Amino acid sequence: MxxxxxxxxxLQKSYGPTVALAGVDLTIHRGESVAVMGSSGxxxxxxxxxxxxxxxxDAGEVTFSPSAAPPVSVTALNEGARSRLRRESFGFVFQQGLLIPELTAVENVALALMITGQPRDAATAQATTWLGALGLAGMEDRRIGQLSGGQAQRVAIARAQVTGAEVVFADEPTGALDSRTSGEVMDxxxxxxxxxxRTLVVVxxxxxxxxRCSxxxxxxxxxLATQEVSS
Structure with missing residues (x-):
């Protein structure tokens, strides 16, 4: 391991009288793919x-252990530091992708690097490489509305990983897709x-x-009610 x-x-978290987290302990190892399941609410x-x-x-602690830096308490960081951590070390893929429709596929991916200070040309080159690796070569200049749902999710995956994120968090990344496309996106x-x-945590x-997860x-x-390890 x-x-x-x-x-x-x-970990504890409540929204008014509703308890969302009631003392959760969890360890996620580098290189794991962890699925989180449960009913609505x-x-x-x-x-x-x-x-x-x-x-x-509201209580509890999350510790992130980067591969090349000392561990950091995520919960002890202020909002600015957490934003920087999310931008530089974490990647995100959501059900609707949350891509910018006015931008092309390559611009959406390159933007993640440009926010960290990379020049446009270098960011575009890396974005193009990732899109090609995910089967989107030749589609770099298409806007999001010109892509299928599965293609748009692959753009979102490229955006999540182009910065070298050590952990990717995905929230229902296949929820709006048919079963065949869902399988392709999980691939x-x-x-x-x-x-x-790298590490994947997927709701x-x-x-x-x-x-498909480990x-x-x-x-x-x-x-946490139960845990299962895939064979």
Missing amino acids: NAPVLQARG SGKTTLLHVLAGIISP ALLWATSQQG THDPEVAA RTIHVRDGR
């Missing part, structure tokens, strides 16, 4: 958002993350998607 890349201890998306530093828990997502030694309601965590009423 590889070293831990994310460790959560005693179980706390699975809140767990992903706390692990990724998008929201802060691309796993290739870009765990098959490169999904689809057992076929979860079965481990599945079931969340119920804000707690």
Whole structure:
């Protein structure tokens, strides 16, 4: 088993009287692909958002251990530092991709690098390489509306990985896709993350998607109910 890349201890989060996380302990190892499943309102998306530093828990701690730097307490960082961590070390793929429709595929991917200070030409070159690796060569100049749902999700995957993100968080990345396209997107997502030694945390309601991951965590009423390791 590889070293831990994310460790959560005693995570608690409530929204008014609703308890979303009720003392979650979780360790995710480098190179794992972890599926998080649970019914609506179980706390699975809140767990992903706390692990990724998008929201802060009411109590508990998340520690991120980069490959080439000392561990950092995500929960102890201020908002600016968490934003920088998300921008430089984490990648995100959501159900609708959250791509910018006015930009082309290559511009959407290159933007992730340009935000970190890379020049446009260098960012575009890296974005083009990633799009080609994910089967989108020749589609770089298409706007998002000119792509299929599966193609747009591969653009989102390229954007998530072009910065070298060590952990990619995906929230229902195949939820709007048919079963064949869903399989193709999972192929691309796993290739870009765990098959490169990086880590994937994916919230999904689809057992076929979860079965592709190395481990599945079931969340119920804000707690980890069961865990399964794929054979």
